[in-house]
Each structure stands twice: as C-alpha cells, then as structure tokens.
Amino acid sequence: MHSTLVRAQNVFGFFTTVCFVVAGLIALSDFSWERKPSSTVSVKDVQVVRGRPHYYSTKKEEYAHIRFNLNTDLSSLFTWNTKQVFVYVSATWPSNSTGPRDNEAVIWDTIITSPSADHLQNIGPAAMKKLVKSAKGKSIDPSRGKLNLKNQKAKYQITSPTGKLAETDDVVLKVHYNVQPWVGMLTWTPQVDFGGWKTMKGGVSKAFTLPALKKKKEEPKKATS
Amino acid sequence: MADQLIEKVRDAAEGQIDFEGQRFAERLATALLSIVGFISFAVGFFLQDIKLALFIGLGGAALTFLVVVPPWPVYNQKPVHWLQVPGSQSAGQGIIVDGKVIS
Numbered sequence: 001m002h003s004t005l006v007r008a009q010n011v012f013g014f015f016t017t018v019c020f021v022v023a024g025l026i027a028l029s030d031f032s033w034e035r036k037p038s039s040t041v042s043v044k045d046v047q048v049v050r051g052r053p054h055y056y057s058t059k060k061e062e063y064a065h066i067r068f069n070l071n072t073d074l075s076s077l078f079t080w081n082t083k084q085v086f087v088y089v090s091a092t093w094p095s096n097s098t099g100p101r102d103n104e105a106v107i108w109d110t111i112i113t114s115p116s117a118d119h120l121q122n123i124g125p126a127a128m129k130k131l132v133k134s135a136k137g138k139s140i141d142p143s144r145g146k147l148n149l150k151n152q153k154a155k156y157q158i159t160s161p162t163g164k165l166a167e168t169d170d171v172v173l174k175v176h177y178n179v180q181p182w183v184g185m186l187t188w189t190p191q192v193d194f195g196g197w198k199t200m201k202g203g204v205s206k207a208f209t210l211p212a213l214k215k216k217k218e219e220p221k222k223a224t225s
Numbered sequence: 226m227a228d229q230l231i232e233k234v235r236d237a238a239e240g241q242i243d244f245e246g247q248r249f250a251e252r253l254a255t256a257l258l259s260i261v262g263f264i265s266f267a268v269g270f271f272l273q274d275i276k277l278a279l280f281i282g283l284g285g286a287a288l289t290f291l292v293v294v295p296p297w298p299v300y301n302q303k304p305v306h307w308l309q310v311p312g313s314q315s316a317g318q319g320i321i322v323d324g325k326v327i328s
Contacts, residue, residue: 001242001246001247001248001250001251002241002242002247003239003240003241004238004239004240004294004295004296005239007240007250007254007293007294008290008294010251010254011254011258011286011289011290011293011294012290014254014255014258015258015286015289018258018259018261018262018282018286019262019282021262022262022265022266022278022282025266026266026269026275026278029270079273080269080270080272080273080274080275080278081275116274116275116276139272139273139274139275139276139277140273140274182275
C-alpha cells in the first residue's frame with residue numbers, strides 16, 4: 001500500500017471480491033421468498049387447416065389454430081432479483097410412434113418484465129412510456145404477474161413432424177414459466193416442490209380432440225381444470 | 226529546474242505514504258468496502274430494489290477509492306526518521322561515488 005498504484009490495485013481487487021459475495025447473497029436471497037404460482041388454462045376454439053410451411057413449398061401440412069383462455073397469478077415470482085418472467089403455453093399430445101416422449105409445441109408466449117428491466121423490452125416508444133408509467137415509483141410490481149386473457153389467439157400455429165394433426169386425441173394445453181433473475185440461475189417451471197418453491201397450481205387444461213380438417217367447429221365447452 | 230519539476234510530479238504521482246499510513250489505508254479499504262457491500266445488500270433486500278443496491282455498491286466503491294488511493298496527509302503523519310550516518314557532520318549523506326562525496 002506504499003504507492004498510489006498499489007493502493008488502487010488493492011482497493012479494486014477487494015472491490016471485486018465484495019461484488020462477488022454480494023451477488024452470491026442476492027442469488028441466494030431468491031430462496032427466502034415463496035413461489036406459489038397458479039393458473040388456469042382452457043381451450044376456447046380449435047381448427048385445423050391445411051397449409052404450406054413456406055411460400056414455395058410443395059408439401060402441405062396440417063396446422064392447428066388454437067384459441068384459449070388464460071388466467072394466471074404469477075405475482076409471487078416477482079422479487080427484487082427478478083429481471084423478467086417468460087410465460088408460455090404449450091400444446092401436448094401423445095406421440096403415435098413408440099417413442100417415450102409426448103409431442104409438445106409452444107403456441108403462445110409473453111415476456112413480463114420487472115420495472116427494473118423495463119428499458120430492455122423491445123417495444124415502441126409509446127408502449128414503453130405506458131409500461132414505465134404503469135410502475136412509476138415502484139421497484140417491483142407483482143401485479144404484472146396476473147394475466148387474464150380471454151379468447152386469446154395463439155402466436156404460433158402448430159403442426160407435427162408427420163404433417164398430420166387433424167383428429168388428434170388427448171391434446172392438453174400447459175402453462176409454463178421461466179424466471180430470469182438479475183443475478184443467479186434461470187429457473188424453469190418446477191416439477192416438484194423445492195422448499196418454498198411450489199409447483200404450478202393448475203396450469204393444465206382438460207384433454208381435447210383436434211377437429212377434422214377444414215370443418216370450423218366450436219369445441220364443446222370444456223370446464224377449466 | 227526541469228529535473229526538480231519532473232521529480233516533484235513523479236513524487237506526486239507515486240504518492241508514497243509512511244508505514245503507519247500503509248497499515249491504516251489497508252484496514253480502511255477493507256472495512257469501507259465490506260460495510261458498503263453489507264449496506265447495499267441490506268438496503269436492496271429490505272426495500273426490494275436491486276437498482277438501489279447496485280448504485281449504493283458502486284457509489285461506496287468510488288468513495289473508498291477517493292478516500293484510500295490519493296496520498297492524503299493523514300497517511301503521512303509518522304514519516305520515518307533515518308539515523309545520521311556515523312562520522313558525517315553535515316546534513317548530506319556522504320555517499321561516495323567515483324571518489325567524490327555527494328551531499
């Protein structure tokens with residue numbers, strides 16, 4: 001510590017140590033809050049149409065267009081270390097091959113940012129202003145975890161590797177989420193309870209059958225699960 | 226004249242401090258940074274505000290740099306008093322280089 005340069009080096013060296021320790025504590029602090037998300041998802045309307053994967057394709061595939069209702073309470077996922085929560089809905093149906101795994105395809109997703117990460121959202125200036133204003137003066141905003149979507153159109157139409165999708169049985173919609181923290185590990189929808197982190201309550205729709213091709217028919221009313 | 230000026234600038238840039246000052250600076254740096262880290266975590270945790278925690282941490286580190294790095298007079302209060310070389314009367318050190326005594 002005898003000269004300016006040595007002092008600067010020593011102070012910076014210990015500063016990095018302090019940064020690392022504080023970051024570790026922040027990551028660990030995630031465990032001090034309970035996570036008890038719940039959601040209900042139900043199918044509103046399904047139709048299967050034939051289409052091409054891209055404009056010049058000669059192959060025709062079947063695509064399912066799904067409309068759904070979604071009601072979530074993910075407010076317990078928002079703490080000071082939450083940067084954003086990625087919510088997505090997938091459709092799952094049994095594989096008709098002998099493979100052990102079901103087919104699963106994402107039909108809709110969204111990103112919910114914390115107020116501390118609003119500036120990272122890729123949206124226009126007007127929407128950004130509104131978003132920032134919605135959480136003015138708040139460092140966290142758990143109310144953003146409450147989604148209530150009615151008759152929501154899927155973002156992505158889905159098909160299967162075989163190209164055949166009509167009249168598939170036992171299709172269920174599932175809600176998933178990722179919590180992306182500022183410091184620490186990305187966490188996925190837990191499949192088992194882990195301390196205070198509970199599995200998603202609900203979040204699975206009743207099984208439904210995809211309709212036959214080109215017949216635009218309304219699914220019989222399905223109760224929410 | 227120019228040599229003296231350069232010497233002065235070099236001394237200022239090097240910023241030597243005495244031994245007691247070195248001990249004090251070391252302890253001060255460790256204590257300040259630890260306290261700043263603790264405060265930034267505690268404030269962020271209880272106010273649930275990670276940006277605040279970040280800025281407290283960075284601000285505190287900048288303050289620590291400002292307090293510890295420059296050779297403040299407080300680090301030079303006990304300069305080492307070297308003993309006189311035995312046999313030499315003058316203030317000069319009496320070092321002999323090439324047969325000549327330089328003062």
